[in-house]
Amino acid sequence: MSQQTIFYLWDCLQYLINGITQGSLYALVALGYTMVYGIIRLVNFAHGEFLMIGAMCGFYAIRANQPMGVAIILAMLSSGIIAIIVERVVYRPIRKSGRIPALITAIGTSLFFQYFGQLTFGADPKTIPPFMVEKIYTFGEITISNLQIGILLITLFVLFFLWWLTHFTKMGKAMRATSYNLPAAELMGINTNQIISFTFFLGAAIAGLGGMLMGYTMSVEPLMGMNLGTKAFVSAVVGGIGIIPGAALGGYILGIAENMVAGLYKSSYRDGVSFFILILILLIKPSGLLGKNTKEKV
Amino acid sequence: MDYYLQILLLVGIFITLSLSLNLINGFCGQFSLGHAGFWGVGAYSSAIFTVFHPLGLPAPINMLVALVIGFLSSAMCGIVIGVPCLRLRGDYLAIATLGFGEILRIIIMNTELVGGPRGFINIPHWANIFWVYAIATLVVLFMLRLKKSAYGRAIIAIREDEIAAENMGVNLFYYKLFSFTVGAGLAGIAGALFAHTQQFLHPSNFTFTWSVVILVMVIFGGMGSISGSIIGAIFLTIIPEVLRFAGGTIAEWRMTIFPILLIVLMLARPEGVFGTREFLEKNGKQI
Amino acid sequence: MSGKTLLKLDNVTVKFGGLTAVSDVCLEIQERDLAAIIGPNGAGKTTLFNTITGIYPPTLGKVTFNGFDLKNIKSSDIAELGIARTFQNIRLFKNSTVLDNIRLAKHTRIRYGFLSSILRDKEFLEEEKRIKEDSLKLLKLFNMEDKSEMLAKNLPYGEQRKLEMARALATEPKLLLLDEPAAGMNPTETKELTELIHFIRDHFNIAIVLIEHDMRLVMEIAEKIFVLDYGNLIAKGSAKEIQNDKRVIEAYLGSEIEGI
Numbered sequence: 001m002s003q004q005t006i007f008y009l010w011d012c013l014q015y016l017i018n019g020i021t022q023g024s025l026y027a028l029v030a031l032g033y034t035m036v037y038g039i040i041r042l043v044n045f046a047h048g049e050f051l052m053i054g055a056m057c058g059f060y061a062i063r064a065n066q067p068m069g070v071a072i073i074l075a076m077l078s079s080g081i082i083a084i085i086v087e088r089v090v091y092r093p094i095r096k097s098g099r100i101p102a103l104i105t106a107i108g109t110s111l112f113f114q115y116f117g118q119l120t121f122g123a124d125p126k127t128i129p130p131f132m133v134e135k136i137y138t139f140g141e142i143t144i145s146n147l148q149i150g151i152l153l154i155t156l157f158v159l160f161f162l163w164w165l166t167h168f169t170k171m172g173k174a175m176r177a178t179s180y181n182l183p184a185a186e187l188m189g190i191n192t193n194q195i196i197s198f199t200f201f202l203g204a205a206i207a208g209l210g211g212m213l214m215g216y217t218m219s220v221e222p223l224m225g226m227n228l229g230t231k232a233f234v235s236a237v238v239g240g241i242g243i244i245p246g247a248a249l250g251g252y253i254l255g256i257a258e259n260m261v262a263g264l265y266k267s268s269y270r271d272g273v274s275f276f277i278l279i280l281i282l283l284i285k286p287s288g289l290l291g292k293n294t295k296e297k298v
Numbered sequence: 299m300d301y302y303l304q305i306l307l308l309v310g311i312f313i314t315l316s317l318s319l320n321l322i323n324g325f326c327g328q329f330s331l332g333h334a335g336f337w338g339v340g341a342y343s344s345a346i347f348t349v350f351h352p353l354g355l356p357a358p359i360n361m362l363v364a365l366v367i368g369f370l371s372s373a374m375c376g377i378v379i380g381v382p383c384l385r386l387r388g389d390y391l392a393i394a395t396l397g398f399g400e401i402l403r404i405i406i407m408n409t410e411l412v413g414g415p416r417g418f419i420n421i422p423h424w425a426n427i428f429w430v431y432a433i434a435t436l437v438v439l440f441m442l443r444l445k446k447s448a449y450g451r452a453i454i455a456i457r458e459d460e461i462a463a464e465n466m467g468v469n470l471f472y473y474k475l476f477s478f479t480v481g482a483g484l485a486g487i488a489g490a491l492f493a494h495t496q497q498f499l500h501p502s503n504f505t506f507t508w509s510v511v512i513l514v515m516v517i518f519g520g521m522g523s524i525s526g527s528i529i530g531a532i533f534l535t536i537i538p539e540v541l542r543f544a545g546g547t548i549a550e551w552r553m554t555i556f557p558i559l560l561i562v563l564m565l566a567r568p569e570g571v572f573g574t575r576e577f578l579e580k581n582g583k584q585i
Numbered sequence: 586m587s588g589k590t591l592l593k594l595d596n597v598t599v600k601f602g603g604l605t606a607v608s609d610v611c612l613e614i615q616e617r618d619l620a621a622i623i624g625p626n627g628a629g630k631t632t633l634f635n636t637i638t639g640i641y642p643p644t645l646g647k648v649t650f651n652g653f654d655l656k657n658i659k660s661s662d663i664a665e666l667g668i669a670r671t672f673q674n675i676r677l678f679k680n681s682t683v684l685d686n687i688r689l690a691k692h693t694r695i696r697y698g699f700l701s702s703i704l705r706d707k708e709f710l711e712e713e714k715r716i717k718e719d720s721l722k723l724l725k726l727f728n729m730e731d732k733s734e735m736l737a738k739n740l741p742y743g744e745q746r747k748l749e750m751a752r753a754l755a756t757e758p759k760l761l762l763l764d765e766p767a768a769g770m771n772p773t774e775t776k777e778l779t780e781l782i783h784f785i786r787d788h789f790n791i792a793i794v795l796i797e798h799d800m801r802l803v804m805e806i807a808e809k810i811f812v813l814d815y816g817n818l819i820a821k822g823s824a825k826e827i828q829n830d831k832r833v834i835e836a837y838l839g840s841e842i843e844g845i
Contacts, residue, residue, distance in 0.1 A: 041389075043389050043393070090561055090565075093565055094568075097564070097568045098568070099389065101564045102564075103329070103392060104513070104517060104560060104564055105560070105561050105564045105565075107510055107513075107560070108557040108558070108560035108561040108564070109557065109561060110557075111507070111510065111556060111557040111560075112554055112557035112558060112561070115553045115557065116554060118553075119554070230400075230506075233393075234393075237390075237393055266408070268404070268407060269404065269408065271404055272400075272401055272404040272405070275398070275400050275401045276401065278393070278397045279382075279383075279397050279398060279401070282386060282390060282393065282394045282397075283382045283394075286386055286390050440703060443702060443703050443705060444702065444703065447702030447703075447709070447713075448691075448692060448695045448697070448702065449699060449702055450702075451681075451685060451688055451689045451692070452689065454678070454681060454685075455678050455681070458677075458678035458679060458680060458681060459676045459677070459678060461640065461672075461676060462676035462677070463689070464659075464660040464661050464664075465638055465640075465660055465664055465670055466664055466669070466689060466690045466752065466753075466756055467664035467665050467693035468661055469659065469662075470661065573680075574680050
């Protein structure tokens with residue numbers, strides 16, 4: 001192997017590692033999209049904005065000299081609470097009007113929070129310090145930071161937690177029942193409104209966590225939700241929207257693909273590659289990689 | 299004066315744009331979220347023609363050719379995107395068109411010929427208010443006539459019930475692709491007008507947010523209503539400008555009006571101001 | 586009495602994944618037949634209609650209509666060949682007027698092109714005028730001409746079912762498939778429906794096949810009855826023959842038959 005090829009391979013490995021980190025963040029945000037879609041079949045365009053609000057609150061908490069742990073908890077809580085309010089005030093009344101009005105409402109909510117964010121937090125980007133003291137390890141030509149490992153571990157922990165929650169707790173079983181068949185779950189005595197609120201809270205809180213973890217790679221600004229939210233949403237669709245492991249799979253595929261293309265080809269095609277994968281998946285298997293195909297009943 | 303002229307220009311262009319999207323979303327019921335992409339393709343392709351390869355003929359003839367090029371290039375994109383995407387339904391179609399809209403914009407951004415992220419400058423000022431309103435009038439006429447023909451009925455039937463329409467002899471694929479392609483092409487014409495009145499194009503004019511703005515105009519007036527789209531385009535272009543003059547907090551918060559209006563509208567009247575009907579229309583009156 | 590064979594199903598099987606909805610069904614419908622398909626819920630009746638109209642292609646077997654093999658033919662083209670249907674859960678164009686529902690169904694009979702409709706030339710105007718007249722005439726047969734400008738969704742339930750039939754007839758079919766036309770109707774309405782179905786057959790000279798649970802209606806009007814059970818065709822014959830068929834009584838009719 002020539003010297004050049006070896007360097008090329010090292011580069012690939014480095015992009016792979018960066019991609020896994022990025023993918024973890026996409027996965028965390030994608031989980032919220034997928035959980036909400038799974039339960040009420042709504043593409044919650046405002047999910048990215050929940051993340052932005054969480055990250056903003058976290059930023060102010062740090063500026064008020066709160067420790068990182070407190071800031072993260074505050075970020076998660078504020079994201080979650082905003083999500084509950086939005087669901088209660090906006091989404092719940094629209095739920096019966098059909099899917100397209102609901103989708104449009106979600107887009108409206110998303111835009112509202114983007115402008116709201118610009119007016120209240122200011123359009124200037126803000127930085128959150130990394131969630132722990134950064135240490136960089138070098139292996140040959142590649143570098144890994146403890147933050148990257150931390151992000152991966154936290155994501156895996158969240159996934160494990162959700163798996164446990166949905167399979168072994170009463171709440172989780174009620175969530176699954178509601179997602180299979182909402183009216184039937186209601187007839188079985190499940191308080192579906194409560195389940196939906198909880199799902200919104202959980203999804204948004206995880207997004208808020210994602211927003212805080214991102215602090216070390218990107219800055220916090222009012223439009224971050226749109227950029228990140230769109231990618232996370234694409235991840236959810238690629239993996240199979242409504243399916244929790246699908247969100248993670250989609251997130252990693254996108255994260256890795258983006259970093260590979262940006263690193264090896266041209267960074268301005270970074271966004272293009274996610275949409276390209278999206279279209280490819282939609283055309284080959286519209287229900288996503290892990291999704292089941294369903295047919296309309298006549 | 300220039301300021302008012304500019305707003306009037308934008309109103310005319312948005313009438314064409316909202317009607318073109320109404321054909322896809324309102325009439326045919328195919329939810330597209332990438333309309334700004336078609337608008338952009340029409341704008342850029344027509345400008346490439348007038349900047350780099352204009353014919354040695356008077357400006358109005360060049361402008362006509364530019365409009366045709368705008369229509370054809372966007373319509374072609376419509377076919378290329380429509381053929382694979384139109385078998386998707388509802389949410390999935392919305393997502394796919396969103397993706398394609400962004401891809402079109404990213405391609406524009408990476409094309410050095412048209413200035414990439416710096417924008418496309420020195421586009422000749424060959425269109426004016428008369429062009430804009432002549433085209434808008436023609437498009438209104440086109441839509442009115444289409445609506446009251448077998449084509450329009452087939453397209454509307456698809457929105458109302460795909461399966462029933464198909465069993466009544468409507469070729470779903472053909473009519474979906476027809477509305478998608480013609481809708482895209484008309485957006486391309488709006489793009490050509492935009493390019494040759496503004497003389498400057500930037501990829502940020504054609505983002506997802508602008509797809510949403512056009513969508514709001516359609517929904518505000520009523521999906522499937524031609525008069526609705528016209529009212530929507532007028533109202534939603536002028537309101538933010540009026541609020542700008544209100545000064546103080548209102549001017550500052552005026553951009554949040556769009557989304558709030560959209561949400562309130564969906565909650566109070568999801569079918570829009572006119573529903574699927576036309577202004578002063580007797581036909582279809584609920585008895 | 587029975588004329589030329591119109592519809593022929595040869596060993597038609599429809600599977601969804603592991604589930605066999607229709608299994609090895611053979612049946613024939615002649616011109617001007619008035620036939621019924623009966624069977625318990627989930628017996629595959631509607632699936633059979635969906636297969637005939639091209640919504641679900643048969644997994645195995647062959648459907649022939651008027652000499653054409655319907656393999657790989659789109660639903661819309663099948664409509665043009667002359668099969669029209671109604672749906673179990675009414676599928677009208679709800680936000681269109683009654684008249685537009687009918688006019689749409691004339692779709693495959695329209696000759697003018699796209700340019701004609703934009704330019705509104707003579708060909709367009711004449712044909713549109715004819716379509717409107719024909720549609721109103723059809724509505725008149727159903728006593729609905731005074732409601733032509735109403736939105737379909739504002740019609741009472743019974744009239745929605747009637748409009749669906751009128752719409753199917755507007756496609757000028759040779760075979761009309763009615764999926765549970767009497768569902769949700771009271772005895773008076775059902776009686777009117779019986780007369781209406783007879784009238785349609787005689788006036789339009791077409792074959793009618795209906796899926797129905799109302800045994801009184803079926804026994805009264807069907808000249809030919811096909812009984813499906815778990816996707817299998819277990820009996821066929823006249824009302825008398827079906828009523829005395831042991832397998833049918835066992836599988837399905839049982840107590841209900843005593844009412845007749």
